Amino acid sequence: MTDISNSALLTRQITSRTVLRAVFENAPISRAELARLTGLSKQSMSEIVRDLEDDGWLRVTGRTQGTIGRSAITYEPEPRKAFVFGVDVGGTKVHAALADLSGTIVGEIVEPTDGRGGERIIEQVARISDALIDKTGVAQKSVKVGAIGIPGAVHPRNRHLTMVPNIAGLTDLDFEAALKKRLGYEILIENDVNMAAKGEQWLGNGRNIDNFVFVALGTGIGMGIVNEGRIIRGARGAAGEISTLPIGADPFDSRTFTAGALESSIGSIAIRGRYEAMGGAPGLTVRELFERKDDPLAATVIDEVARVVATALVAISAIVDPEMVIFGGSVGARPELVERITFHLARCVPVPLSCTISPLGSQAGLFGAIAIAMERLRETLFEIPGRTELAVASMMEKTA
Known part of the structure; x- marks a missing residue:
């Protein structure tokens, strides 16, 4: 018979992530409103919100006036709980930034693209990431996801680069995997114009x-x-x-x-x-x-x-x-x-x-990189942990 001793823990994690998603999508929001949106009891909601506060994911943002004169505490995500790294790599310059959970840029660097290309670009991007962490005082472990725009096509399955005429040596590398190994957090690469389109969708005319x-x-x-x-x-x-x-x-x-x-x-x-x-x-x-x-x-x-x-x-x-x-x-x-x-x-x-x-000018690609990194971070936060294991355990429990 399958061991389902962790089912309660998994259920708790799923519930916490559901609440966190609701806060991200509706902040500022009170516990009563969260209970209404999620269907959880007020007692359960109070416990989960307290846990999320203790873990540093939520912060109090103010109070709202209730319908019968009582005020309620409202919550929002703590912006500095996690950060993303966005980079726009062009043929002549590299523009990179760290942004918090709200999308606010906390530090950025612009410098000429290393003309030697290839692995030198990997080292350049990694060095800039390290420099931004030092510059902003952000903890290394707080940077969760990075996204990088490259002037070329990215194969959606094998993630290899093609059609990169302005930067030498990138098509010969597994750029995404090599940079992830070097930085220690997830990296996504994307065509630079697609990144700019994403930037327009997030902050521009799109x-x-x-x-x-x-x-x-x-x-x-x-x-x-x-x-x-x-x-x-x-x-x-x-x-x-x-x-x-x-x-x-x-x-x-x-x-x-x-x-x-x-x-x-x-x-x-x-x-x-x-x-x-x-x-x-x-x-x-x-x-x-x-x-x-x-x-x-x-x-x-x-x-x-x-x-x-x-x-x-x-x-x-x-x-x-x-x-x-x-x-x-x-x-x-x-x-x-x-x-x-x-x-x-x-x-x-x-x-x-x-x-x-x-309206974003030359920053469209950088904003798009931040937007894509933030989307991936939120997907990671809201993924249901142990989804397959929990489903199998529940099935085995019913048939045992």
């Missing part, structure tokens, strides 16, 4: 929108897709890699194979090339080109790029039907460009897409 796309346009072009409230990754983690769309250039031209037809047409290198081919001043950066307000050649280039982007968005809309397009990146954040994109969209579809610029 809040309260179930279906939208985040389009990052700069040196290259990428897209994060939020469909029915969830990030779409695809079979190989490459959903949203729109640089290869057969738009703007000949997809059969071998010169476009590396960057992709669309990126070859509207990436920052292509924008400068268009301008100089028309006789524009050589050597300008894309930013300088956009700032030439009285230059008719610059205006023509911006309009041509906007037309290509609008064409791509029509194709994207036919597949994923987003409610909104949120633009980011050094080029995508230019209001002059988005204005012309909106103009061209109105000319080629009966119901134009709503287009806007990210």
Whole structure:
């Protein structure tokens, strides 16, 4: 007969996690309201809340006035009970932060990406994690989960990286497992544009929108897709890699194979090339080109790029039907460009897409990393411990 002596303990753990979830979702909240939401008796609720306070998960946040004049103590999660580590790794810089349970950043570091790539990136990220812990005074054991955005595709099953053109050596590593071993806590890696889309969903223009796309346009072009409230990754983690769309250039031209037809047409290198081919001043950066307000050649280039982007968005809309397009990146954040994109969209579809610029700027990816790490932490907190064992024990008890 199966030993079920731990069933009571498991039940207690399940109940505690149910209460903790209710506090996370409804704080500030009183014990009476928690009892009503969970169906537990007031006595049981008092015991569980006391245990959660003693363990440091809850703190008193104030009092609420009762219906008959009696006040009730309200509770919320203790923000400093646990922390998450969020990182946005780009081709030129690494932006990392520690955040508490409320999502508040308690410390951050920005530094150039180690140009040697590969294992040096693992060591760099680990060193930054250690530095943030020292800087903030957070206990090492309090950091529970980390999430890292990488400019490449992450295979959803084997977790290996592919399509990482801007950082050498990452496709040859089991990056996620190696960093987890080095840091001692769970690490999740994700495509950087997907991270930015997650950031928009959490704090940006994607809040309260179930279906939208985040389009990052700069040196290259990428897209994060939020469909029915969830990030779409695809079979190989490459959903949203729109640089290869057969738009703007000949997809059969071998010169476009590396960057992709669309990126070859509207990436920052292509924008400068268009301008100089028309006789524009050589050597300008894309930013300088956009700032030439009285230059008719610059205006023509911006309009041509906007037309290509609008064409791509029509194709994207036919597949994923987003409610909104949120633009980011050094080029995508230019209001002059988005204005012309909106103009061209109105000319080629009966119901134009709503287009806007990210309010988060370059921090969208970092905020997305924090959001994903927090989601995973909460999943871990609310997982039912011993779910399988408890189910088997209950079945054996009934049949014994």
